[in-house]
Amino acid sequence: MNEHKPDQMAAALQRAVQQVIAKGLQDPRVSGLITVTSVRVTADCAEAFINVSIYPEEKEKLTLHGLESAKAFIRRQAGDLVRSRSLPAFFFKLDRSLKVQAKILTEINRAIEETKGRSFESSPRPEPISTPTPNPTNADRNPEDHPR
Numbered sequence: 001m002n003e004h005k006p007d008q009m010a011a012a013l014q015r016a017v018q019q020v021i022a023k024g025l026q027d028p029r030v031s032g033l034i035t036v037t038s039v040r041v042t043a044d045c046a047e048a049f050i051n052v053s054i055y056p057e058e059k060e061k062l063t064l065h066g067l068e069s070a071k072a073f074i075r076r077q078a079g080d081l082v083r084s085r086s087l088p089a090f091f092f093k094l095d096r097s098l099k100v101q102a103k104i105l106t107e108i109n110r111a112i113e114e115t116k117g118r119s120f121e122s123s124p125r126p127e128p129i130s131t132p133t134p135n136p137t138n139a140d141r142n143p144e145d146h147p148r
Contacts, residue, residue, distance in 0.1 A: 029066030
């Protein structure tokens with residue numbers, strides 16, 4: 001089997017599943033902003049683990065349950081978009097990495113805004129470190145000029 005086939009299948013499935021979800025599903029449980037963040041296909045192309053990010057957080061559980069119920073329909077629709085004899089079985093997993101990244105970026109931006117608001121003029125400045133000046137008598141000496 002081609003060693004790149006699982007990667008190619010994963011990329012094609014990610015585009016196809018995102019397209020099917022974007023068209024909309026009839027299941028009222030599937031709502032909110034759903035993004036297919038990644039797809040991992042096993043080496044034998046028998047299983048595809050589809051990571052999805054769902055916003056808002058309140059709808060995560062219900063939407064994931066709706067996606068699990070509609071996975072046969074999603075697989076059939078994705079099969080029309082992907083050129084392959086057979087498609088792997090779909091398994092949806094919730095991906096919270098985007099939310100974690102968003103929280104980290106929010107905290108970084110908040111910290112930047114806090115430091116902009118502080119005045120560094122009011123804090124005591126440390127004394128500048130002076131560099132030692134070389135001793136002129138020792139600096140001019142060359143050890144090779146003076147035998148011991």
